[in-house]
Amino acid sequence: xxxxxxxxxxxxxxxxxxxxRYLAESYxxxxxxxxxxxxxxxxxxxxxxxxxxxxxxxAEIGTFEGRFFIAMALGLAPGEIALGIDVxxxxxxxxxxxxxxxxxxxxxxxxxxxxxxxxxxxxAPDELRRKLVTxxxxxxxxxxxxDYSSLSSDLELAHGVLHPSGLICLDDMLHPxxxxxxxxxxxxxxxxxxxxxxxxxxxxxxxAAAKFLLCRADAVALYEQDLMNSFAKFHFTVGAHVMGHxxxxxxxxxxxxxxxxxx
Numbered sequence: 001x002x003x004x005x006x007x008x009x010x011x012x013x014x015x016x017x018x019x020x021r022y023l024a025e026s027y028x029x030x031x032x033x034x035x036x037x038x039x040x041x042x043x044x045x046x047x048x049x050x051x052x053x054x055x056x057x058x059a060e061i062g063t064f065e066g067r068f069f070i071a072m073a074l075g076l077a078p079g080e081i082a083l084g085i086d087v088x089x090x091x092x093x094x095x096x097x098x099x100x101x102x103x104x105x106x107x108x109x110x111x112x113x114x115x116x117x118x119x120x121x122x123x124a125p126d127e128l129r130r131k132l133v134t135x136x137x138x139x140x141x142x143x144x145x146x147d148y149s150s151l152s153s154d155l156e157l158a159h160g161v162l163h164p165s166g167l168i169c170l171d172d173m174l175h176p177x178x179x180x181x182x183x184x185x186x187x188x189x190x191x192x193x194x195x196x197x198x199x200x201x202x203x204x205x206x207x208a209a210a211k212f213l214l215c216r217a218d219a220v221a222l223y224e225q226d227l228m229n230s231f232a233k234f235h236f237t238v239g240a241h242v243m244g245h246x247x248x249x250x251x252x253x254x255x256x257x258x259x260x261x262x263x
Contacts, residue, residue, distance in 0.1 A: 012036075012231070012252070014043030018074040018107075026106050031098075032067030034143070034171065037252045038201045038211045039071040041231060042139070042169055045213065046075035048226055049138050049165070056138030056163040058082040059128075061120045061154050062171070064143075065095060066102040072139060073113050074106075081133045082113040085120050085144075120144050121153040125160030138163040143171035151184040159192060165222055168214040173200070175209035185212065189243045196220065197242040199227060202251035217245070224248055 013020045023043070027036055046058070058076060063069045063084035073082035088096035099115060114131060129135050140158040144150055151170075158168050170185060172178055189195055198220050199213040215223065227248060228235055236249035 012040045012234070014040045014047055014075070015230075016043055016047040016075050019043040019047070019071055022071060022074055022106055027067065027071065030067040030070070030102050030106075031065045034068040034211075035203050035252075037234075038203065039068055041199075041201050041227070041250060042068075042141075042211070042213075043071055043075055044230060045167060045223060045227070046072060046139050048223065049167075050075070050077045052165070052222060054138050054163060054165045054222070056080065056134045056136040056166060057132045058139045058141075059085065059132075059137045059158070059161075060141040060143065061085045061157075062141075062143035062145075063088075063099060063115070066099045066106075068141060068143070069099075069113075070103060070106050070108055072141060073103075073108050076112055079133065080138075082108075083116060083128075083131055083137075084113065085116045085118060085123070087119055088115070088117050120157060121150060123157060125157060128157060128161055132161070135161075136163045136166070137161045138166040139169065140166065141169045141171070146172060146175075146178045146181055148180065148184045151181060152188065155184065155188045159188075159195075164216065165219045166215065167198075167223070168195075170212040170214065173210050173212045185214075186243065189214075194218075196245040197240075197247045198223060198245075199248040199250065200240055200242075202236070202249065202253075 023036055057080050058072045060069050063086040069084050142154045144154050194216050195214055196217050197212050198215045201211040203209045231250050234250045236251045236254055240247045240249050
C-alpha cells in the first residue's frame with residue numbers, strides 16, 4: 001500500500017466528535033505533513049485530559065496552515081484557548097491568511113484561538129503566559145525549526161508553562177532528514193529528569209518519522225494504560241527504552257521485527 005494512502009485506510013478515532021468529524025472531512029485537504037494517525041491519538045489524549053479535569057490552554061510552535069492545530073483546538077474545553085506561534089512567512093506571506101481561512105472553514109471560532117506571528121526563540125515563558133487565558137498549557141505541540149538550538153529553546157519554553165499533568169508533543173523525531181534532532185531531546189531530558197518520553201507515535205511505519213509525547217514521570221499513569229487499551233491493535237509491544245524509561249509505542253502498520261530473542 002502506498003504510504004500516502006495509509007491514513008485513509010486506518011479506522012482510528014479520537015473519541016471527540018468535533019475532532020473526528022474534522023479528521024474525516026477536512027484534515028487531508030489542509031496542507032501539512034502531520035499524519036491523521038498521530039492527530040487522532042493526540043486528540044484522544046486531549047479528550048482524556050478534559051475528562052480527568054486537566055485544564056489549560058493548547059499551544060503549538062510551527063502552525064503553518066493549521067492542519068494539526070485545528071485538530072487540537074477543536075478539543076478545547078470551555079474557558080480555554082489555542083495559541084499558534086509561527087513566523088507565518090513560509091513559503092510566502094499568504095500563509096497566515098490561509099491559516100485563518102482554514103480555521104474558519106473548519107468551524108473554529110476566532111475567539112477560541114490566537115495566531116501569534118513571532119519567532120519562538122524570542123519568547124520568554126512569562127511573555128507566553130500573558131498570551132494564555134488559563135496561564136498554563138496542557139498540550140504543547142512543537143514543530144518549529146528543525147535544528148538543535150531551536151528545539152532546545154522551544155522545549156524550555158514549553159517546559160516553563162506546562163501544566164503539571166500536561167503533555168509536550170514533538171514532531172519529526174527519528175526523521176531520516178533530521179537524524180541529530182533527537183540529541184536536543186536527550187539533553188533536555190538530562191536537564192529535567194522529572195520528564196520522560198511517555199509515548200512514541202509512529203507516522204506510517206515502524207521505521208518512519210514519529211511524534212514523541214513527553215510528560216512528568218508522575219503523570220504517566222494518567223495516559224499510558226488508557227492509550228494501550230484504546231489503541232491496542234496499534235500497540236508495538238516491544239516498546240522503547242528512552243533514558244531509563246520504558247515508553248509506549250503506537251504504530252499504524254505493525255510488522256514482525258527481529259528483536260534478538262530466541263525462538
